[in-house]
Amino acid sequence: MNEQRYAHILKGTAIGLWEWNILTKEVIFSEEWAKVLGYTPDEISHTENLWEALCHPEDYEKSQHLLESHLSGESSFYESEVRMRHKDGRYIWVKDQGKVVSWKDGKPEWMTGFHKETTQAKIDAEIKRTFIDQAPGAIAMFDTELNYLAASKQWIIDYNLPEDIEGQNHYDLFDIPERWKEIHRRCLAGEIHQAEEDEFFDRTGNPFYLRWQVKPWYRGDKIGGLLMQTSNLTTFKKLQIERLRQSRFQETVFNAIDVGIVACNEKKELTYFNKTSREWHGLPSEPVPASQLSEYYSLYQADAKTLLAEKDIPLLKVLEGQQLNEDEIIVIKIKDKDRFVRVTGNQLFDEKDRMIGAVVAMHDITEIIKSTKEKNLSDTTFKSSFENAPIGMALVSPEGDWIQINQQVSEILGYTEEDFRSFSLKDIIYPDDLEIDSVFLNQLLQGKKDNYQIEKRYFHKNGGIVHAILSVSVVRGDQNAPLFLIKQITDITNQRKYETDLHKALELTKNQNERLMNFSHIVSHNLRSHSGNLSMLVNFLKEELKGDQAELVEMLGSASAQLTETIEHLTEVTELQRNEDEVLKPVRLKEYLKFTENTLKAIIKENNIRFIDDTDSDILIHAIPAYLESILLNFTTNAIKYRSVDTDSYVKFETQKLKNEIILSISDNGLGIDLNKHGEKLFGMYNTFHEHADSRGIGLFITKNQIEAMGAEVRVASKVGKGTTFEIRFPYEEKI
Amino acid sequence: MKKKFNTVCLIDDDPIFIFGASRLMKQAAFCNSLIVYNNGKEALDQLKPIMASGDLEKVPDLILLDLNMPILDGWGFLDAFITFTPPKPIEVYIVTSSVSNHDKQKAKKYADAVKEYVIKPITPVKLKEIIERE
Known part of the structure; x- marks a missing residue:
């Protein structure tokens, strides 16, 4: 009965309903249920084994399992998606759902449900999953609980996950920080989060860099879960860091070296200056056209006079592909100073070997050139002074x-x-x-x-x-x-020889002098004592003898006295040498002349001589007083002795002050001396030039020696019958 | 005739001078007794005991001293003599034929003992001068 009623109801519905009596194994299908599988209700019988026969063997077990769990009350309803064989022989996906609706004796009795074909939906999901699986980037799809629905291979690789990831929970697999959980929550509420570059650290602490995006996906208008997409930038980032380091290293090197570096692009626009070249030039405020580069940067030829033509600018030459000379030297005027610069350079190429510019290095060789010049100069100077x-x-x-x-x-x-x-x-x-x-x-x-x-x-x-x-x-x-x-x-061979000769002559003179000294010693001591005795004995004789004999003794006495005087003179001469250590001192000449006049007062008067002192009263001369005294007395006595008896006689003293000497002239109008005849002997010992009773000849010799002992010198001018002038030149110093 | 000096000592090596000097001294009534020594050493050797004896009669009042002598010259004699302390004042006259300034200057260094530097030959005038001075 019931069977009939239900059959009727089922027939009229448009869905594939079914009813199953669990106890009796009775099954009732609707028409639509059969239609899903391609059958009319007549073509299939409602047998107990029908479902098992049509179900794909691989799926049957699973669905039985799900059914058991519902019947035992573990799940509130039964749902299973399985493959069923269609009438045309292919398997289609069918979703089967049901629920126990009545119980008998505490056991489930009737269960009712429906099934419908889900093949298209299943294919769609498969396509979607395949799309995600096969996506070239790392992408993963989660449900709202952060369970994996799908993940691309790249994701699996990037995060080192097992192949069979579906259904596993993201939070179980990773230790997700709260920051990310917050982002997930926000995205599940509809926000989209992303970052172009973010730094992360892996389990070992190494940094890695990601570009990421997290956004919700929708089922209908409801959020079905999250999509996460990441790109691993680490390799790229590492390259970037390496490149940065390299360029910084280069920049540091370029700036540290004392070489100016300048680069340009293929349009001849200057694109790079290192520190040195910046210091030379400063940076231009605006691009300088190639035609004005020489003028703007004061680039000259090596002569430092001619501005460089554009075609001769080394950087542009390099850019044009010209080879620079071994010694490409230009002059850069920097703050009015000529800097000699040796230039080397190369073209620049991009990654496809296209020429994109040129770079030159400029070595300042000013100091080297300068020191080379100096060295050459000093080499030449040395060589010339060496040779000559x-x-x-x-x-x-x-x-x-x-x-x-x-x-x-x-x-x-x-x-x-x-x-x-x-x-x-x-x-x-x-x-x-x-x-x-x-x-x-x-x-x-x-x-x-x-x-x-x-x-x-x-x-x-x-x-x-x-x-x-x-x-x-x-x-x-x-x-x-x-x-x-x-x-x-x-x-110095010749000097040596002269020295030796001189030394010998000196030695000879010394010996002779010594002999002379010995001789004078004999004279002054021995000879004199003999003559002394002689004169004493003569005196005794005088007392005892009278008459003719007395006259003889008188003559003997005279001879003895003359001998004594001669010996005294000789002694005086030798004495001269002994007194060499007498000291010169400044004395007033005038006083000595007065003394001389006084001493000789008697004979001056007796002979009617005029004593004329025309000397300057302030004249001081350097003299040994005793000598000066003796000299003045001697010259005066000479003038008196050898006066001309015919004339009114005088002796005149005059002085003349020259730059370095004082000349004392002593002139008389006496007999004069024939200098042609006697000039050489005038001051010699025992030379007399007058037939005069008193002339002994010793006076001028001693005088000359005394004058010379004082560092002065004496000259004579004389004419027989006219008179004589002696000139004594005393060395003179302004200080005295 | 009263003799001026009691004892006079002549130290000289020249026998002619000794002869001449003694004769002149006799003529001038110069002294009562004349002691003659021929060099400085002999003079020192003899004079030392005389001065030590305390016999003032024998100690000379005057010494006439030659400079140039063998064995010990006049300077050597003087060097020793000035160290003595004679029992009565003794005048020393250097009597020499040396006219050398060097010797004259040197004599001045013994001014305490040496009364005068007399150059030979000695004359009656000189002797008279000495007598009158003392």
């Missing part, structure tokens, strides 16, 4: 080998330059002089002194001995190591 030196010069290695010898050395020693190559200087040094030289040389090489000078003897090529002064100085290089020695040889 008036003394012998030789460059010698510290080991004693000749490096260079000038002409003078050859002339001094007689050897040709060729000869010198065959022996060392040591070979021609006088053996006795070898040691002293090597002592000094060692001190020189050890750095204890920089030069020394010694007197040395060499053997001339002709066998003679050359006396020389040897000056040696050392030229040191790095670490003070001696590079070479400069030897200067001055020939």
